[in-house]
Amino acid sequence: MELAREDVERAARLAAIALDEEEVERFRRDLSSMVTYLDRLLSLDLDDVPPMAHASAGIAPTRSDEVQPGLPVEKAVANAPQSDGPFFVVPRIIE
Amino acid sequence: MNPTDLTLRELADALAAGELSSEEATRACLDRIRATDERLGAFLHVAEETALARARESDRRRREGNALGALDGVPVALKDNISTAGMPTTCASRILEGYVPPFDATVARRLGDAGAVVLGKVNLDEFAMGSTTETSAYRVTRNPWDLSRSPGGSSGGSAAAVAARQVYGALGTDTGGSIRQPASHCGVVGIKPTYGRCSRYGVVAYASSLDQVGTFGRTVEDAAILLQAIAGHDPLDSTSVSEPVPDWVAATRGASVEGMRLGIPKEYFVQGVDPEVEGAIRAAIATLVSLGAKVEEISLPHTEYAIAAYYVVAAAEASSNLARFDGIRYGLSVREGGLRDVYLKTRAAGFGPEVKRRILAGTWALSSGNYEQYSIRAQKVRTLIRRDFEEAFKRVDAIVTPVAPTAARRLGEKAEDPVEAYLADVFTLACNLAGLPGMSVPCGFTSKGLPVGMQLLGRPMDEATLFRVGAAYQQATDWHRQSPPEVA
Numbered sequence: 001m002e003l004a005r006e007d008v009e010r011a012a013r014l015a016a017i018a019l020d021e022e023e024v025e026r027f028r029r030d031l032s033s034m035v036t037y038l039d040r041l042l043s044l045d046l047d048d049v050p051p052m053a054h055a056s057a058g059i060a061p062t063r064s065d066e067v068q069p070g071l072p073v074e075k076a077v078a079n080a081p082q083s084d085g086p087f088f089v090v091p092r093i094i095e
Numbered sequence: 096m097n098p099t100d101l102t103l104r105e106l107a108d109a110l111a112a113g114e115l116s117s118e119e120a121t122r123a124c125l126d127r128i129r130a131t132d133e134r135l136g137a138f139l140h141v142a143e144e145t146a147l148a149r150a151r152e153s154d155r156r157r158r159e160g161n162a163l164g165a166l167d168g169v170p171v172a173l174k175d176n177i178s179t180a181g182m183p184t185t186c187a188s189r190i191l192e193g194y195v196p197p198f199d200a201t202v203a204r205r206l207g208d209a210g211a212v213v214l215g216k217v218n219l220d221e222f223a224m225g226s227t228t229e230t231s232a233y234r235v236t237r238n239p240w241d242l243s244r245s246p247g248g249s250s251g252g253s254a255a256a257v258a259a260r261q262v263y264g265a266l267g268t269d270t271g272g273s274i275r276q277p278a279s280h281c282g283v284v285g286i287k288p289t290y291g292r293c294s295r296y297g298v299v300a301y302a303s304s305l306d307q308v309g310t311f312g313r314t315v316e317d318a319a320i321l322l323q324a325i326a327g328h329d330p331l332d333s334t335s336v337s338e339p340v341p342d343w344v345a346a347t348r349g350a351s352v353e354g355m356r357l358g359i360p361k362e363y364f365v366q367g368v369d370p371e372v373e374g375a376i377r378a379a380i381a382t383l384v385s386l387g388a389k390v391e392e393i394s395l396p397h398t399e400y401a402i403a404a405y406y407v408v409a410a411a412e413a414s415s416n417l418a419r420f421d422g423i424r425y426g427l428s429v430r431e432g433g434l435r436d437v438y439l440k441t442r443a444a445g446f447g448p449e450v451k452r453r454i455l456a457g458t459w460a461l462s463s464g465n466y467e468q469y470s471i472r473a474q475k476v477r478t479l480i481r482r483d484f485e486e487a488f489k490r491v492d493a494i495v496t497p498v499a500p501t502a503a504r505r506l507g508e509k510a511e512d513p514v515e516a517y518l519a520d521v522f523t524l525a526c527n528l529a530g531l532p533g534m535s536v537p538c539g540f541t542s543k544g545l546p547v548g549m550q551l552l553g554r555p556m557d558e559a560t561l562f563r564v565g566a567a568y569q570q571a572t573d574w575h576r577q578s579p580p581e582v583a
Contacts (some may be wrong), residue, residue: 003459011458015414016421017451018436018443020372021434027455028450028514037514038403041472044479051474052481054288054304054334055530061329061337075197083429088423091434 005031098123103263105319107165117168121150123210124170126260136236137256139175139216140183145216148214167210167319172256172265175216176223178297186299187231188221191426191447196254200267200297202308202325203309203488209324214262217252221447223273225249226519230449238543239579244503254281259582265311270301271405272523273311275535279498279548282537284318285311287441290530291336291557294329305527314575315565319343338556346559347566353387358491362398363522369501371469375539375547376497386567393491395483398525400476402517405524407460407473414457452518481529481535495553496522498535502545526552534561537574
């Protein structure tokens with residue numbers, strides 16, 4: 001299946017990645033080739049097959065609901081490109 | 096004899112006997128990294144000072160009679176998608192340049208608790224997405240057996256470092272073959288345990304329903320010693336299983352395949368497999384038969400759908416997992432315009448082409464209109480692949496296959512079409528989709544002197560059988576005793 005440039009631009013918008021013109025065309029070609037390959041999935045009769053989301057060998061164990069020490073704030077913000085005390089600084093989002 | 100020529104087990108014995116100190120072994124590894132890594136390119140970060148300090152601590156413990164076990168004082172390396180407190184963790188991506196985690200991954204902490212000396216962090220394909228380590232944003236890693244070739248990937252740095260005797264063992268991660276394939280291409284042992292065997296807390300996620308941590312060693316026993324130290328339930332990872340960890344190291348001692356039933360899936364011996372690779376695998380199977388194993392042909396009929404199912408599942412999960420890299424809390428940040436612009440520009444500048452391709456493919460597969468058609472169908476095919484293995488394991492104890500259709504590729508020999516590159520992963524992906532343990536064991540060389548690995552697949556939670564088969568094979572062969580000539 002051939003994808004349109006709009007398909008790539010929509011995915012890029014949803015994934016929040018800015019693409020230039022050349023990238024849109026390159027990824028359109030790449031994804032078209034991938035989707036063509038994926039079409040073999042469409043030939044199987046899967047009506048009675050349940051989907052499998054993960055391969056866990058057991059049931060996820062539970063733990064008691066107790067307060068545990070977490071990451072101290074100063075460590076949590078230590079890698080931030082911009083921080084102010086215990087806060088991450090982001091561009092203004094409400095004018 | 097140079098200490099770096101020892102296996103991990105031999106080093107552990109030498110340390111215990113007082114013939115060698117951890118500091119001497121650590122210095123020997125650091126010297127070797129200095130002498131070889133400009134050519135090899137395995138390391139992204141060498142932690143010389145902390146490694147030497149930890150080596151001296153280990154030597155002190157030993158002098159005082161408080162040695163911790165086989166790994167105490169043993170130099171190792173970690174794939175750079177495993178978080179290490181105070182040591183950079185980049186995932187070989189520009190978007191994490193300069194990031195220093197505030198905590199250790201559980202597997203890193205457990206190695207530390209066992210006394211292992213972490214020499215540094217090794218290269219990978221960006222976010223573990225690739226099969227050649229060439230999508231790394233930082234450097235090219237070369238195959239120690241032929242420097243014009245790739246070590247495989249995505250854990251190429253781990254495999255190359257162990258093969259080149261820079262370290263005694265290493266950790267990697269495997270989402271679709273990223274431990275087994277580079278192990279095969281570099282002539283070392285690599286094991287991906289059962290999904291859930293090792294904690295992934297602090298391991299940067301690629302595809303969470305497939306990712307698993309595993310180990311590299313020069314021998315099956317070395318890989319077992321490392322896995323023994325990191326496996327087991329972790330309250331910080333709800334997908335890690337609570338089943339007890341068996342004594343795998345004991346399983347490797349005096350191992351036998353007498354009476355064991357091994358399955359040979361006909362779908363894995365098909366056109367496209369290099370005749371030299373197939374020849375090496377067939378010869379290895381013959382060796383296992385001569386050691387008492389019984390072999391029978393089996394069928395895994397949905398193998399041909401594994402690649403398609405894998406790439407939908409992996410891309411979809413990657414598109415979700417990598418949403419966290421937004422330029423706000425850590426890593427690269429392009430601060431231009433409003434918040435939305437920061438996201439768009441940071442991710443455009445920080446991710447390389449292969450990562451963008453998979454995020455876009457995953458976003459496409461999850462978007463309305465495509466979700467039922469592709470994502471749900473891929474998950475249903477996953478069920479069929481799992482059932483194929485369940486049927487097979489009613490008849491056999493383990494499955495033997497090639498790891499990859501060819502030996503290591505030349506660097507830069509990239510397929511124009513991404514699908515063509517993905518086809519090289521055909522023999523390793525199904526194991527992750529089904530959540531099984533899988534191991535690569537060196538079993539020969541091509542006429543060009545490139546290593547070939549045999550893949551062993553086992554029932555869920557039955558790594559012990561893989562360790563037995565692998566160790567029995569290594570007792571009878573010496574492929575794993577060969578040293579790469581290019582970095583001698």
